Amino acid sequence: MALALRKRGPSKFQQAADGSMTLMEHVRDLRNRLFRASLAIVVGFGVGIWLADKVRVLLSKPYCDLPQAIDPGTGVCKFVQLGVADVFLLNLKIGLWVGLIIAAPVWLYQLWAFIAPGLHKHERRYAYVFTSLAAPLFAAGAVLAFFVTTKGLEFLLNISGPDIATTLEVTRYISFVTNLILLFGVAFEFPLIVLMLNFVGIASAKRLLSWWRVAVFVFFAFSAVVTPTPDPFGMTALAICLCALYFAAVGVAFINDKRRGRGKEIYAGVGDDEVSPLDTTPEPVEAGARVEASDPIDAPEPITAPTPIERRYDDMT
Incomplete structure (x- = not known):
């Protein structure tokens, strides 16, 4: 028993590319793509918070590899924290950057999928x-x-x-x-x-x-x-x-x-301030085709005289 396959309609990409998508459908598509991109960034932000300490240690490596950065008493590379919540806020900032990098394939794809149909x-x-x-x-x-x-x-x-x-x-x-x-x-x-x-x-x-x-x-x-x-x-x-x-x-x-063959055009070697070469070879002029005489035009019909203007009105009214 043969099963009839349902014919799939055009995708959203094809609808946006050929202009068949309405304005409200474009707005809904933008809303959905912004939601997916935001969700990916939130997930990446959570992963970035988990990796914030390791990333901070990695970024500190150029300074901590120097002998001047090592504390003589403890032998540990130390930094100064001026505020109570500085390290906490710094971890949030690092987590956001890492989250944007991790979620980049998702939000870049959503941005590209919205722009690409117009190209x-x-x-x-x-x-x-x-x-x-x-x-x-x-x-x-x-x-x-x-x-x-x-x-x-x-x-x-x-x-x-x-x-x-x-x-x-x-x-x-x-x-x-x-x-x-x-x-x-x-x-x-x-x-x-x-x-x-x-x-x-x-x-x-x-x-x-x-x-x-x-x-x-x-x-x-x-x-x-x-x-x-x-x-x-x-x-x-x-x-x-x-x-x-x-x-x-x-x-x-x-x-x-x-x-692309650029530089081989007919005027490629001519400067902007030079006269372009002209082909002055004479070409023979052939005789034109015979033009038949046109039919005579009928005489115009007489124009009827305009009706007189009532004297109680002037020319403006």
Whole structure:
């Protein structure tokens, strides 16, 4: 006995993509996706609270690995707590950050599922590529920030000398490390902006390469301003990495231009201030087709005279 299979209707993604979803259905879909994303963040926050102490110890490692951070009497790395609830609030903050990272696959998917139907197919393909590159670049920036923190603290603590005992306040230190990780991670996303300019056709690879002097200067100036430590290690490391990523992005742009055939257009070698070449080869002009005479037009009909205006009204009324 054959069973008839029920034909499934279009999915919500297809309905949103083809415009058949109503405004209220869009609002309900947004509400459902916000609820799922919030639920995932709450679950991740609970896991982050459980891991807060371990994460705080991990973030304290660049400072605790230095000999100046060890207490001579106890041999333990110690921090200062100025407020009674500082460590508790710090654990909540760390738990929230860890929860956002753990729940990132869920809330990023919900955000993407709501935005993606409004994009074209090639735009969604580019989004997949840029998203797959963003996470490794951010992780590389975080690792570099950890290295810079270690070298920067070693440089700064050696300046104080052996006659000065240095003990860091725990909340300010953790904020310093997390801000540095966030700053370096965001800075490492700059090559994606360069690739985006090339992929959408705003700047070619040759033009991007011609800007390398300006780019190197901007990278070193940016690193000198945003690096929180005054030591030269962090500024130089960030600037060199940004320069390497920029030239790597330009290399990918050259491959993309070659794949798309850019630079082979008819006016590709003509500068903006040059006259474009014109083809002045004469072409023979053929005789046009014979035009038949049109039929004569009938005489217009006589126009009837307008009725006289009543004299009790003027021309306006």
